[in-house]
Amino acid sequence: MRTDALIARLAEDPAPFEKLSTVFAKGLGGGVVAAIVLTWSVLGFRSDMLHAVADWMYWSKFAYALALAIAGFVVVERLARPGTRPGRRLLLVAAVMVLIAAGGLAQWLSAPGAAHAGLFFGRSWRVCVPLIVLVSLPIFVGVIAALRQMAPTRPIAAGAAAGLLAGSAGAFVYGFHCNESALVFVSIWYSAGIAAMTALGALTGRWLLRW
Numbered sequence: 001m002r003t004d005a006l007i008a009r010l011a012e013d014p015a016p017f018e019k020l021s022t023v024f025a026k027g028l029g030g031g032v033v034a035a036i037v038l039t040w041s042v043l044g045f046r047s048d049m050l051h052a053v054a055d056w057m058y059w060s061k062f063a064y065a066l067a068l069a070i071a072g073f074v075v076v077e078r079l080a081r082p083g084t085r086p087g088r089r090l091l092l093v094a095a096v097m098v099l100i101a102a103g104g105l106a107q108w109l110s111a112p113g114a115a116h117a118g119l120f121f122g123r124s125w126r127v128c129v130p131l132i133v134l135v136s137l138p139i140f141v142g143v144i145a146a147l148r149q150m151a152p153t154r155p156i157a158a159g160a161a162a163g164l165l166a167g168s169a170g171a172f173v174y175g176f177h178c179n180e181s182a183l184v185f186v187s188i189w190y191s192a193g194i195a196a197m198t199a200l201g202a203l204t205g206r207w208l209l210r211w
Helices: 003-012 021-043 056-079 091-108 113-121 125-147 156-175 185-210
Strands: none
Touching: 021 056, 021 125, 021 156, 021 185, 056 156, 056 185, 091 113, 091 185, 113 185, 125 156, 125 185, 156 185
């Protein structure tokens, strides 16, 4: 059977994708569990967590990472099907990133000049991006394993979406270790870590998702 005929047949027959959510739940869930174990055993959770949860700013990074992970999942789920494009689903990703950027900008403008350096760099800007990538890797492996059971025909785009989902979920898990809560810091360095995973997914998707 020719490749284009196979793609057309898969696109018309929904049966192979009826359990798509189950496949992704296993891959993503397994990766998240591994990321939590990695974070807890290697990095450790922040010691003042019980005190921090009382501050609404503490939850902002989790809200951002979770919203972006949901948007990333919507895009991945679309690209897991043959012959598809993400289309307007990318607007969800853009909307989440615009909101966090707007929040960071508002915080920056309302803070005194002496506080700007602290808001931008925090105490961990040097390690934030590589640690988010580290925590995201097992999630990325799980998402890629799930995609390999599907039929993505745009491997670079699907790989990038997998990296976006993994990076966002990894940033969520990393938040339990991170002592930073400023919207400026999160909008810059968390986004950079997620972008790094997205780039990694795009670079490797060509080979990892080839069929």
